[in-house]
Amino acid sequence: MVSVPLYKPENVIGDEVIDGIRDVLASGWLTLGPKTRSFEDEFSTAHSSEHGIAVNSCTSALYTCLRTLGVGDGDTVVVPAMTFSATANVVRLLDANVVLCDVTETGNMDPESLARQLERYDVAAVIPVHLYGLPADMPEICRLADEHGAAVIEDCAHAPGASIAGEPVGSFGDAGCYSFYATKNMTTGEGGMVVTNDDSLADRVRKLRNHHQTKSPDEKQDNWGYDVDGLGFNFRMSEIQAVMGRSQLERLPEMNDNRREVAQQYLAALEDIPGLEWVGDSDSFADHVFHLFVVRVTDDYPLTRQSLYNHLSTNDIVTGVHYPPISELSYYGDVCGNHDTADDLYDEILSLPMFPRMTDTEQETVIAALRSAANE
Ligand SMILES: Cc1ncc(COP(=O)(O)O)c(C=O)c1O
Incomplete structure (x- = not known):
C-alpha cells in the first residue's frame, strides 16, 4: 500500500x-x-x-x-x-x-x-x-x-x-x-x-x-x-x-500551479462524497496557493472527524488539524475577543495531504480512502 x-x-x-x-x-x-x-x-x-x-x-x-x-x-x-x-x-x-x-x-x-x-x-x-x-x-x-x-x-x-x-x-x-x-x-x-x-x-x-x-x-x-x-x-x-x-x-509559480491542480482533483472527488466540504471559496480559487487543503467533516458524513482521521491513519495517510483556535490553547485561556465560527470550524476540520508533484497514485489513494470510509 x-x-x-x-x-x-x-x-x-x-x-x-x-x-x-x-x-x-x-x-x-x-x-x-x-x-x-x-x-x-x-x-x-x-x-x-x-x-x-x-x-x-x-x-x-x-x-x-x-x-x-x-x-x-x-x-x-x-x-x-x-x-x-x-x-x-x-x-x-x-x-x-x-x-x-x-x-x-x-x-x-x-x-x-x-x-x-x-x-x-x-x-x-x-x-x-x-x-x-x-x-x-x-x-x-x-x-x-x-x-x-x-x-x-x-x-x-x-x-x-x-x-x-x-x-x-x-x-x-x-x-x-x-x-x-x-x-x-x-x-x-x-x-x-x-x-x-x-x-x-x-x-x-x-x-x-x-x-x-x-x-x-x-x-x-x-x-x-x-x-x-x-x-x-x-x-x-x-x-x-x-x-x-x-x-x-524561481519555481514558485509552477509549484503553486501544481498545488492548484491537486486541489482541483480533490474538489472533483468531493462532488460525490457527501458530507465532506472544502473550507475555501471557489470565487477565489485562482488566487489560492493551497499551502493546505482543508475539508469539514460534517454531520452528513458517516464518520466523525476523529474516526476519519483514524481510518486514514490506519491506511498510512497522514492528515492534521490546522488549527486549534487560539482561545483553545491553555496559555490563552484568558484571551479576549470573538471566536464562534473558529470554534465551529475546529470541531470539523481536517487537512488532507497536499504538496506539489503529488502523484496520481498518491492522490487516488487518499480519495479512495475517503470513499471507503464513507461506505463502511
Ligand atoms: C500562520 C502562521 N504564522 C506564523 C508561523 C510561524 O512561522 P515560523 O515557523 O517560520 O516562525 C506559522 C508557522 O507554521 C504559521 O502557520
Missing part, C-alpha cells in the same frame, strides 16, 4: 540547490552575504515590494515588524482566532494584549468581527493571516484599520505567491511576513522574510535582526567602524538558506 504524508518537502526542493550550497561553502561567506541580498531583492520584486529583509523565521519577522512599529506594553493587537500560535505569541512577547477577531467560513479574518474589535478597543495593529494560502480580504481589512489608525502586518506564512486581483499578498499592509519553515510552499528548513515599502521600517527591521548594528557584515569589510544604536537580536538568515530560497522562488 502507498503511504501518503501530509507534506513532502523533498518535492519542493530542487537538486540544483546542491551546487549552490557547494558554492557557498567554497566562498567563505556563510551568513548574511551576497546570496541573502539577492534572495531579498528577488523575493521583494516578486511580491511587488521595495524591500525584502530575510530573517530566520516568520515568528521573528512578525516580532520585528511589531516591535519596529512601536507596539509594546499594554498596546492591543487584533489577530484572527484561527491561526497558528506564533501570530498571537509575538504580541504577548512584546507585553501587548491579544484580542481575537472571528473568522469567516473560509477560516480568514472576518472584516465584520474586526470592525467590532476596532470600535471596542484602541487597536495599535492588526495581523490578518492568509490562512491555508487563501488571501484574506485585504482591501476591506486595510480600509477598516486605516479608519482607526491601526497598522496592518500581514501574516503570509501560508501564502508566498498568492495575490488579490494581481496584487501580491504582503504588499497591502505596512509589511508582510513570510515563513520558509520545512513544510511551507517554499522552504529553507527554517527561515522568513519581511517585505515592505516603508524605507524607515525596513531600515529598523534590518538592524533589529542583526544586533541593531549600524552596519551589515559586508559594509564592515572596508571600514570596521560601527555603532549599536538600539537593542537587537540575531535573527539572521544563512547563505545556505538563501540559496535554497532563491532556487525555489
Whole structure:
C-alpha cells in the first residue's frame, strides 16, 4: 500500500540547490552575504515590494515588524482566532494584549468581527493571516484599520505567491511576513522574510535582526567602524538558506500551479462524497496557493472527524488539524475577543495531504480512502 504524508518537502526542493550550497561553502561567506541580498531583492520584486529583509523565521519577522512599529506594553493587537500560535505569541512577547477577531467560513479574518474589535478597543495593529494560502480580504481589512489608525502586518506564512486581483499578498499592509519553515510552499528548513515599502521600517527591521548594528557584515569589510544604536537580536538568515530560497522562488509559480491542480482533483472527488466540504471559496480559487487543503467533516458524513482521521491513519495517510483556535490553547485561556465560527470550524476540520508533484497514485489513494470510509 502507498503511504501518503501530509507534506513532502523533498518535492519542493530542487537538486540544483546542491551546487549552490557547494558554492557557498567554497566562498567563505556563510551568513548574511551576497546570496541573502539577492534572495531579498528577488523575493521583494516578486511580491511587488521595495524591500525584502530575510530573517530566520516568520515568528521573528512578525516580532520585528511589531516591535519596529512601536507596539509594546499594554498596546492591543487584533489577530484572527484561527491561526497558528506564533501570530498571537509575538504580541504577548512584546507585553501587548491579544484580542481575537472571528473568522469567516473560509477560516480568514472576518472584516465584520474586526470592525467590532476596532470600535471596542484602541487597536495599535492588526495581523490578518492568509490562512491555508487563501488571501484574506485585504482591501476591506486595510480600509477598516486605516479608519482607526491601526497598522496592518500581514501574516503570509501560508501564502508566498498568492495575490488579490494581481496584487501580491504582503504588499497591502505596512509589511508582510513570510515563513520558509520545512513544510511551507517554499522552504529553507527554517527561515522568513519581511517585505515592505516603508524605507524607515525596513531600515529598523534590518538592524533589529542583526544586533541593531549600524552596519551589515559586508559594509564592515572596508571600514570596521560601527555603532549599536538600539537593542537587537540575531535573527539572521544563512547563505545556505538563501540559496535554497532563491532556487525555489524561481519555481514558485509552477509549484503553486501544481498545488492548484491537486486541489482541483480533490474538489472533483468531493462532488460525490457527501458530507465532506472544502473550507475555501471557489470565487477565489485562482488566487489560492493551497499551502493546505482543508475539508469539514460534517454531520452528513458517516464518520466523525476523529474516526476519519483514524481510518486514514490506519491506511498510512497522514492528515492534521490546522488549527486549534487560539482561545483553545491553555496559555490563552484568558484571551479576549470573538471566536464562534473558529470554534465551529475546529470541531470539523481536517487537512488532507497536499504538496506539489503529488502523484496520481498518491492522490487516488487518499480519495479512495475517503470513499471507503464513507461506505463502511
Ligand atoms: C500562520 C502562521 N504564522 C506564523 C508561523 C510561524 O512561522 P515560523 O515557523 O517560520 O516562525 C506559522 C508557522 O507554521 C504559521 O502557520
